[in-house]
Amino acid sequence: MRINRRRFTQLSLAAAATPAAFAIGGKARAADPLKIGFVYVGPIGDHGWTYQHDQGRLAVEEEFGDQVETSFVENVSEGADAERVINQLATTGHGLIFTTSFGFMNPTLKVAKRHPDVRFEHATGYKRADNLATYAARFYEGRTVSGILAAHVTKTNTIGYIASFPIPEVVRGIGAFTVAARRINPDLQVKVVWVNSWYDPGKEADAAKALIDQGADVLLQHTDSPAPVQVAEERGVKCVGQASDMSRFGPTAHMTAVVDDWAPYYKERVKLALDGGWSATDTWGGLASGMVKLSPFNGNLPAEAISDAEAAIAAIESGERHAFDGPVRDQSGTVRVPEGEHLSDEGLLGMDWYVEGVQGKLPG
Known part of the structure; x- marks a missing residue:
C-alpha cells in the first residue's frame, strides 16, 4: 500500500495535538481547517476510477483553499486493511472521510460506529448511519x-x-x-x-x-x-x-x-460540512446530474x-x-x-x- 506520506504524516501530527474540530451538525472554528481523508482502492495514476476521485479531491482543495486540508491513502485492499486505514484517518483529526470502493462498505460502517463525531461517505455502497452517507453514479x-x-x-x-x-x-x-x-x-x-x-x-x-x-x-x-x-x-x-x-x-x-465526474459532489458535500448542514444522505446521480x-x-x-x-x-x-x-x-x-x-x-x-x-x- 502506498501512502501520500508527506501530507498524511503532517496531518496526523497536527491531529495528535488538537481534537477534531467538527461534530455532526456543527460548524468549525475559523482557525481550524477541515481535515478530509480519501481512501482509494487503486493508485491515483490508474487513469480510471481512482484517478477521477483524486481529481475530485484536487477540485476541493482548489475550491476551498486553506479552509480544508486533504490527504489520501491509495492502493488499499478491500477488507481488514481498509478498516485499519479508515480508522487511522478517523483517529488523526479527519472530520470528513470518503471511502471510494464497494468493498470498503463494511469497514467504513464499523469505523463510523466507533467514531460518531466524524462524518463518513462511502461510494457505491448501500449501508448508512447517522454519520455515514452513500453516493454512487448511474x-x-x-x-x-x-x-x-x-x-x-x-x-x-x-x-x-x-x-x-x-x-x-x-x-x-x-x-x-x-x-x-x-x-x-x-x-x-x-x-x-x-x-x-x-x-x-x-x-x-x-x-x-x-x-x-x-x-x-x-x-x-x-x-x-x-x-x-x-x-x-x-x-x-x-x-x-x-x-x-x-x-x-x-x-x-x-x-x-x-x-465519472465526482468534483461537483465532493465540493457540495464539503461545503455542507463547513457550513454545518451535512447529513447522511444517499445520492445516485447520472447523465442528468452531470x-x-x-x-x-x-x-x-x-x-x-x-x-x-x-x-x-x-x-x-x-x-x-x-x-x-x-x-x-x-x-x-x-x-x-x-x-x-x-x-x-x-x-x-x-x-x-x-x-x-x-x-x-x-x-x-
Missing part, C-alpha cells in the same frame, strides 16, 4: 450510449467485455450495454471475461487479447487501467474507456469513455452512430428513455421487464442476472 446510463456506438461499428457482431467483480454495479453495466446494442443489432453477442480485480493492467491486457482472439472487434471494460484501450489500438479494434477520457491511449480505437458524462466522440465514428448516441443522451437526461425499458429478457428468454415498464431502482441495485445476448454463466 454508470449504466453511459453504458447504454456505448452500446449504441458498438452496434453501429461492429462487423463481427461480437463484443468483448472486461469485467472486474460480479457485483450488481458491474452486472447492470453489462446489461445496459447489451440491451441498447441489441435494439439496433439483434445479432450482437457479448462475451465477458472476469479478471477479479479493479486494477491489474496485466490481467486486463490478457483479457482484451483473449476476447479479440475470440472474434471481438469492440472492447468494453469495467476495470480501471488503460491497458484494454492500448491493446485495442494495437490490434485495430474499437473500444470504450473507463471512468476518464482514455483517448490518448488509443487515438484511433477509443470511441468515447464513460466518465455525475456521469461521455467523453468527446471520436471523429472517425459514423455520423449516424454519433447522432443516435447524442439522441440517447438527451432522452435519458430528460427521462424519456431508461436503460432498461421493457421488454427486457434474461438469457433464458424469460421477460424480466415487460413492455411499457422499466427496471426499478430496487431491481437495478440487486441485479444478479445476465440479459439476453450475453454469453456464458454469471459467476456465483
